[in-house]
Amino acid sequence: MDDTVLLSVLALGGIAIVSAIVLYLVSRKFAIAEDVKIVEIDALLPQANCGGCGKAGCHDFAQACAFVDEKGFAGLYCPVGGQQVMDQIAALRGFAKVEKKPTAAVLRCNGTCQNAPLKVSYDHITSCRIAARISSGQTGCPTGCLRLGDCIKVCKFGALSMNKETGIPIIDHNKCTSCGACVRMCPRGLFEIRPKTENGEMLYVACRNTQKGAIARKNCKAACIACQKCTKVNAEVKVENNLSYIPDTVSAEEFGKALREACPTGAIIYTKEEKNND
Amino acid sequence: MTKIKTFPLGGIHPNKYKITTDSPITFAGLPETVYIPVKQHIGAPAKILVKPGDKVKVGTLLADADGIVSADVHSSVSGEVLKVEAIEGEFGYVEDMITIKVEGNEFEPSIDRSLDIDREIPYTDEEIIAKIREAGIVGMGGAGYPTPVKTSIPEGKKVDTLILNGIECEPFLTADDRLMVEKGEQIVIGAKILNKILGIQNAIIAIDENKPKAIEVLSKITKTYVGVNVQVCATKYPQGGEKQLITAITGREVPSGKLPADAGCLVQNVGTVFAIYEAVMKNKPLFERVVTVSGDACSHPANYLVRIGTPASYLLEKAGGITPQTAQVVFGGPMMGTSAFNINAPITKITSGLLLLSDKISAKHHEEDCIRCGKCAEACPMGLQPFLIGRLMRANQIDEVKNCHVLDCIECGCCAYICPAHIPLLDYCKLAKIELKKKK
Amino acid sequence: MLKISTAPHMQTNQDTKSLMRDVVIALLPAALVGVLFFGINALLVILTSVAACAGFEYLFNRYCFHKENTVTDFSAIVTGLLLAYNLPSSIPLWMVLVGAFMAVVVGKLCYGGLGKNIFNPALVGRVFLFISFPVQMTSWPKPEFLKFLDMDAQTGATTLGILKHIDGQTSATYINAKLPSYFDMFIGNIGGCIGEVSALALLLGLAYMLWRRVITWHIPFYYIGTVFAITGLMWLITGDVRYDPLTHILSGGLMLGAIFMATDYTTSPMSKKGQILFAVCCGILTVIIRLYSAYPEGVSFAILIMNAFVPLIDKYMQPRVYGQRR
Numbered sequence A: 001m002d003d004t005v006l007l008s009v010l011a012l013g014g015i016a017i018v019s020a021i022v023l024y025l026v027s028r029k030f031a032i033a034e035d036v037k038i039v040e041i042d043a044l045l046p047q048a049n050c051g052g053c054g055k056a057g058c059h060d061f062a063q064a065c066a067f068v069d070e071k072g073f074a075g076l077y078c079p080v081g082g083q084q085v086m087d088q089i090a091a092l093r094g095f096a097k098v099e100k101k102p103t104a105a106v107l108r109c110n111g112t113c114q115n116a117p118l119k120v121s122y123d124h125i126t127s128c129r130i131a132a133r134i135s136s137g138q139t140g141c142p143t144g145c146l147r148l149g150d151c152i153k154v155c156k157f158g159a160l161s162m163n164k165e166t167g168i169p170i171i172d173h174n175k176c177t178s179c180g181a182c183v184r185m186c187p188r189g190l191f192e193i194r195p196k197t198e199n200g201e202m203l204y205v206a207c208r209n210t211q212k213g214a215i216a217r218k219n220c221k222a223a224c225i226a227c228q229k230c231t232k233v234n235a236e237v238k239v240e241n242n243l244s245y246i247p248d249t250v251s252a253e254e255f256g257k258a259l260r261e262a263c264p265t266g267a268i269i270y271t272k273e274e275k276n277n278d
Numbered sequence B: 001m002t003k004i005k006t007f008p009l010g011g012i013h014p015n016k017y018k019i020t021t022d023s024p025i026t027f028a029g030l031p032e033t034v035y036i037p038v039k040q041h042i043g044a045p046a047k048i049l050v051k052p053g054d055k056v057k058v059g060t061l062l063a064d065a066d067g068i069v070s071a072d073v074h075s076s077v078s079g080e081v082l083k084v085e086a087i088e089g090e091f092g093y094v095e096d097m098i099t100i101k102v103e104g105n106e107f108e109p110s111i112d113r114s115l116d117i118d119r120e121i122p123y124t125d126e127e128i129i130a131k132i133r134e135a136g137i138v139g140m141g142g143a144g145y146p147t148p149v150k151t152s153i154p155e156g157k158k159v160d161t162l163i164l165n166g167i168e169c170e171p172f173l174t175a176d177d178r179l180m181v182e183k184g185e186q187i188v189i190g191a192k193i194l195n196k197i198l199g200i201q202n203a204i205i206a207i208d209e210n211k212p213k214a215i216e217v218l219s220k221i222t223k224t225y226v227g228v229n230v231q232v233c234a235t236k237y238p239q240g241g242e243k244q245l246i247t248a249i250t251g252r253e254v255p256s257g258k259l260p261a262d263a264g265c266l267v268q269n270v271g272t273v274f275a276i277y278e279a280v281m282k283n284k285p286l287f288e289r290v291v292t293v294s295g296d297a298c299s300h301p302a303n304y305l306v307r308i309g310t311p312a313s314y315l316l317e318k319a320g321g322i323t324p325q326t327a328q329v330v331f332g333g334p335m336m337g338t339s340a341f342n343i344n345a346p347i348t349k350i351t352s353g354l355l356l357l358s359d360k361i362s363a364k365h366h367e368e369d370c371i372r373c374g375k376c377a378e379a380c381p382m383g384l385q386p387f388l389i390g391r392l393m394r395a396n397q398i399d400e401v402k403n404c405h406v407l408d409c410i411e412c413g414c415c416a417y418i419c420p421a422h423i424p425l426l427d428y429c430k431l432a433k434i435e436l437k438k439k440k
Numbered sequence C: 001m002l003k004i005s006t007a008p009h010m011q012t013n014q015d016t017k018s019l020m021r022d023v024v025i026a027l028l029p030a031a032l033v034g035v036l037f038f039g040i041n042a043l044l045v046i047l048t049s050v051a052a053c054a055g056f057e058y059l060f061n062r063y064c065f066h067k068e069n070t071v072t073d074f075s076a077i078v079t080g081l082l083l084a085y086n087l088p089s090s091i092p093l094w095m096v097l098v099g100a101f102m103a104v105v106v107g108k109l110c111y112g113g114l115g116k117n118i119f120n121p122a123l124v125g126r127v128f129l130f131i132s133f134p135v136q137m138t139s140w141p142k143p144e145f146l147k148f149l150d151m152d153a154q155t156g157a158t159t160l161g162i163l164k165h166i167d168g169q170t171s172a173t174y175i176n177a178k179l180p181s182y183f184d185m186f187i188g189n190i191g192g193c194i195g196e197v198s199a200l201a202l203l204l205g206l207a208y209m210l211w212r213r214v215i216t217w218h219i220p221f222y223y224i225g226t227v228f229a230i231t232g233l234m235w236l237i238t239g240d241v242r243y244d245p246l247t248h249i250l251s252g253g254l255m256l257g258a259i260f261m262a263t264d265y266t267t268s269p270m271s272k273k274g275q276i277l278f279a280v281c282c283g284i285l286t287v288i289i290r291l292y293s294a295y296p297e298g299v300s301f302a303i304l305i306m307n308a309f310v311p312l313i314d315k316y317m318q319p320r321v322y323g324q325r326r
Helices: A002-030 A036-044 A058-067 A082-093 A128-134 A150-154 A181-185 A213-219 A229-233 A252-262 A271-277 B125-134 B147-151 B175-182 B184-198 B212-222 B242-250 B270-282 B312-318 B375-379 B386-394 B398-404 B414-418 B425-439 C016-063 C075-085 C093-106 C121-132 C159-165 C172-178 C182-187 C199-211 C218-238 C245-250 C254-261 C272-292 C299-316
Strands: A103-107 A160-162 A169-171 A191-195 A203-205 A238-240 A243-245 A268-270 B033-037 B061-064 B079-088 B094-102 B161-166 B203-208 B228-233 B265-269 B288-294 B302-307 B326-331 B353-358
Touching: A036 A058, A036 A082, A058 A082, A103 A169, A128 A150, A128 B425, A150 A160, A150 A181, A181 A191, A191 A203, A203 A243, A203 A252, A229 A238, A229 A252, A252 A268, A252 A271, A268 A271, B125 B147, B125 B184, B125 B270, B147 B184, B147 B265, B161 B175, B161 B184, B161 B242, B161 B270, B175 B184, B175 B212, B175 B270, B175 B288, B184 B203, B184 B212, B184 B228, B184 B265, B184 B270, B203 B212, B203 B242, B212 B228, B228 B242, B242 B265, B265 B270, B270 B288, B288 B312, B302 B312, B312 B326, B312 B353, B375 B386, B375 B414, B386 B398, B386 B425, B398 B425, B414 B425, C016 C075, C016 C093, C016 C199, C016 C254, C075 C093, C075 C121, C075 C254, C093 C121, C121 C299, C182 C199, C182 C245, C199 C254, C218 C245, C218 C254, C218 C272, C245 C254, C254 C272, C254 C299, C272 C299
Parallel strands: B161 B203, B161 B265, B203 B228, B288 B353
Antiparallel strands: A103 A191, A160 A169, A203 A268, A238 A243, B033 B094, B079 B094, B288 B302, B326 B353
């Protein structure tokens, strides 16, 4: 009896030891030597692997940060970790801190159910990218939101959600990390990363329709009709191709309210006003 | 009769609904205005040559091919050019179109309008190719690839078989069927013309089993012509797919990502070949085509000879209008066609059918979970595994999809047709293609 | 308002529900034969099993997994029927309930429901019962035609059980007296599980499923064919009645397994090549278990073992893509 116990212990123990040695040797043989800097930077990163930095993932970004010079470092930014993480990386590399202004994504379409009524109905179409291929969408606007929510599925931070009443997505600018996943996903290219004011407000033209005013209005009440009224408020606002665009340099705090009021169709959105209305 | 041939991989047998098989081709008449798009083909849009106010006749050149992969566009009516601007097309996207107000029915004098059949081919190869180019002919089966580009075989490749595609495997459509029955001899002469420029004596007209009349007519005619033969194929979808047809007829496979010429074949739709005959022998540019107006919600289905640019709504009106049970208007066949967003959009060179479908046929069902039945893989004529592509795309795993050969997908829709769980597998395949192209 | 949808604008009218309904219809002849030979007990087992499977699926989907009600797709009913067909008619009904729980809840719903389970649910239930209650699971009532209520409590052995006990010393007369005739095996007048006894009824079901294009012929053909070929070869070489190929394909659960359980969509490979490999391996394993293990019958184990290999088969036995270099 004693022999059995002893034998089992010896056999199992022997197998364990042999396996351990094999595992150790294998792990040594196939180990990939990695720069300590990469490991350290990688540990600081949020590990969302969103690709918002333009790299394939957090590890790739860490690698870029580890080998870049000070000048190139200014071009790198982790939108998820934000300023704090970038400062830590800068300290690690011994570089000076680089200031980035806060940004968020906006949806450049205001084709809500109220503004842009349906012309046809979708029959079980599941993706915006497919819908864009087979038609100009339910509303007929060839540049408008398709309302199927591919962007919502791709957002890793829960910043996007579908507004049941308007039919178009709403963006929580506090949750948005400017990772740009929605920008790359939207087949209409309706998302844009724009600067936020200190209070978190945004100012933008919620339309991308380049058709002539009359045609654009036929599909959507909130379309930009290139009436030029916004250019009179601030000369930096440009109207090209029947479409107005507000550059980042236009101060939202200063001109936001005036621009919003100047737009006859409601294509210019300044989020501060809307909050007050709620 | 020789053996009935078919392709070995996959395929499905949908309900045929060929309700207009016995309806002769009738002229649809002239609408009040026509809208002629300058891009009715794959490639660059043609350069517009006319301006508002110009008087045009039937056959007048309106827009000139821009580059090699492009095609001329001719007027299909006589009258006055009203507008040259972007108008909403069938998808709701705007396209450049030439609007012409119809006045009378005057033809360009160079067009031979006699009904006699010219059997002798007095032209050289260069003249023939020039005539095809000037006539603005594109593949009329649906893809719209400019024919001159297709017929000029790249250096170093040898085509030994010309296949005339008279399969028309899409349900409802009968345009090619009627054309073969009524214009059989012209099609055979067209095949001889193509034989001549290819320097071969081996044209095969492929017709599927469910067109006994066309088989009879063409078998009789081809007896008197050397180098043109009829081959009967099994009735199976997508027998009319270019790659499937080549495999069925010759047993060869077109290598992935290559052209039919790499398998020594050239495939032309019978409608295109008829247009080639008319262009070469009658100097007639491509300004009209046969369109099947049909569908289960259509009250008077028929085959019409339609001038290019005729609004779809005009044709629908002729066929009894949009009935209350109509749920969708489809341009093309029910398997690969597209739902029309705008029914005022014009008929183009590639519109082979106009279908009014009721919910009974076209309504999509609620998507359920995959039960792994494998029917999609069994039905795929390219040997792909649509269930796998669908599963990966649902999980957004684009890197994995790369290994599924999804770029070989011919978008025939067999997988989505057969799926008992109603998973939109074709949509997932298209999505995979979009995403893979984005990555490149 | 016109509708917009993606191509194709037509779809078959064959959906999950109609497929499963067709399987249920194909299974009915076997139920009839089972009740004719094993009486009211068989009917009770079948009804209990179907009701329990459907009930468990409904209750667990509703209160435990919080999913839609999936009973209407008939798959639980198929599982219930198959489970009952794999049980002897004398089994206590509470064991049927235990088996149904294992089949539907553990074998299917825990994996995520229809289409996601690795093992055939009915076989999971059956094998669980087989291992837990070997006595009740292997006492086979004698078939008595049209004697519904007053069945004798007499039990006998299955054909394969008889074969298992034959050895070199057994006399030929004893064998002939014990073994049922081929005709009895074909129509189902033999001892065994409720649904497996009648090859005729199961073949009728196969014909119906082939006609309705529910399954293709590959798996049943290659499975039964493999068993027939191997046993036939051994029979030709040795002349031993234990290897009689006709007895092997007509008795035991081979027909039921090959036609209804190895062909289960979810737990069989997707490609034709893979299905053939799967079926052949099932056949080989069945023969090995029948001839060389302690158990007289091996269909359930063979299918379950091969079920585990399905993901691997799917990965390595992919169909040839058109136009790829051979």
